[in-house]
Amino acid sequence: MPPAESIAPSSQKASALRRALLGWYDRARRNLPWRRDCDPYRVWISEIMLQQTRVETVIDYFNRFIAAFPTVSDLARAREDRVLKLWEGLGYYSRARNLHAAAKTIAGRGKFPHDAAGWRELPGVGRYTAGAIASIALGERAAVVDGNVKRVLARLFLIEAPIEAAASVELCWSLAERLVPPKRPGDFNQAMMELGARVCLPRKPLCSECPLRAHCAALKANAVERLPVRKAKPKPPHVQVVAAAIRKNGRYLLGRRPPSGMLGGLWEFPGGKVEPGETYEEALERELREELGVGVRVGERVVSVDHAYTHLTVTIHLYRCELIEGEPRALHHTEIKWVARSRFGQYAFPKANLKFLDLL
Numbered sequence: 266m267p268p269a270e271s272i273a274p275s276s277q278k279a280s281a282l283r284r285a286l287l288g289w290y291d292r293a294r295r296n297l298p299w300r301r302d303c304d305p306y307r308v309w310i311s312e313i314m315l316q317q318t319r320v321e322t323v324i325d326y327f328n329r330f331i332a333a334f335p336t337v338s339d340l341a342r343a344r345e346d347r348v349l350k351l352w353e354g355l356g357y358y359s360r361a362r363n364l365h366a367a368a369k370t371i372a373g374r375g376k377f378p379h380d381a382a383g384w385r386e387l388p389g390v391g392r393y394t395a396g397a398i399a400s401i402a403l404g405e406r407a408a409v410v411d412g413n414v415k416r417v418l419a420r421l422f423l424i425e426a427p428i429e430a431a432a433s434v435e436l437c438w439s440l441a442e443r444l445v446p447p448k449r450p451g452d453f454n455q456a457m458m459e460l461g462a463r464v465c466l467p468r469k470p471l472c473s474e475c476p477l478r479a480h481c482a483a484l485k486a487n488a489v490e491r492l493p494v495r496k497a498k499p500k501p502p503h504v505q506v507v508a509a510a511i512r513k514n515g516r517y518l519l520g521r522r523p524p525s526g527m528l529g530g531l532w533e534f535p536g537g538k539v540e541p542g543e544t545y546e547e548a549l550e551r552e553l554r555e556e557l558g559v560g561v562r563v564g565e566r567v568v569s570v571d572h573a574y575t576h577l578t579v580t581i582h583l584y585r586c587e588l589i590e591g592e593p594r595a596l597h598h599t600e601i602k603w604v605a606r607s608r609f610g611q612y613a614f615p616k617a618n619l620k621f622l623d624l625l
């Protein structure tokens with residue numbers, strides 16, 4: 266791996282690169298709701314939402330969230346259920362819980378952190394997010410490196426090593442820190458990310474429209490299509506899951522998942538993973554005995570839906586079930602409730618569950 270000093274541009278070339286990129290950004294930047302001002306609260310909310318999520322998806326969520334919680338004090342005072350409901354479908358729910366916890370800390374102190382190091386002390390704020398908030402909202406000369414920036418840097422500087430390797434990531438940070446200018450650091454960082462999202466695309470990048478083509482080592486070396494180098498990822502495991510629609514007096518039994526862990530704090534239909542050698546019906550009977558302490562008669566299958574998370578894929582089989590023994594208790598969930606179908610809209614469900622709510 267070459268050291269950053271050996272591939273970083275001279276200060277003259279770096280200035281030309283910055284000028285070209287910022288000139289393009291001034292002409293081509295998208296008009297996004299969080300770009301209307303540099304308010305730290307709005308920048309922070311947008312950066313957390315944008316982690317692992319596309320800009321097009323985030324826009325509506327951002328507008329609804331800001332309308333519901335216009336200030337950090339409003340967010341700090343909100344019930345977690347309401348925060349999760351506004352996050353419903355966006356995924357990575359620990360982001361919402363961390364955001365809520367951090368809002369309470371900020372509201373308690375009565376002020377936002379004043380630099381990247383201060384932001385990094387808050388839950389859910391890592392090196393990238395702290396750099397983004399500090400550069401955009403505070404004008405601090407802090408770098409950002411996300412997936413888009415890594416791709417742009419790998420091509421600009423002909424980084425041939427696998428881009429996710431720790432040494433490559435560190436090299437990207439070092440290059441980004443050298444490139445980010447003292448003036449307009451936030452615009453420069455947003456321009457790098459936007460170039461990656463709209464021009465320096467993973468496949469078929471639009472090099473003829475790129476403001477950095479004169480600076481791009483991969484273009485000169487005819488290596489654009491093969492960079493960045495990625496190690497083949499193993500296929501995520503597939504899991505069969507069963508879930509129960511248990512109805513009593515016109516209401517369905519829902520459980521709230523424990524706060525820590527995947528989908529923490531969301532509401533779901535009780536059930537769980539099918540173990541090897543079990544039929545779906547046997548798995549559901551076992552899960553409901555373990556989770557709720559009840560015996561059930563498993564009825565017709567309502568639907569089977571597929572859903573993909575980043576690290577696994579699942580098929581959820583939803584069955585109608587009838588209670589035949591015991592009163593349900595929250596042995597696994599933090600809370601259970603009987604909820605009328607017409608009130609489902611008040612509860613935050615995992616995206617996979619949203620796929621079958623309308624069938625009940």
Ligand code: SF4
Pocket residue numbers: 417420421464465466470471472473475476477478481483484489
């Ligand atoms: S010239 Fe092509 S490969 Fe190089 S930075 Fe621009 S879009 Fe990416």
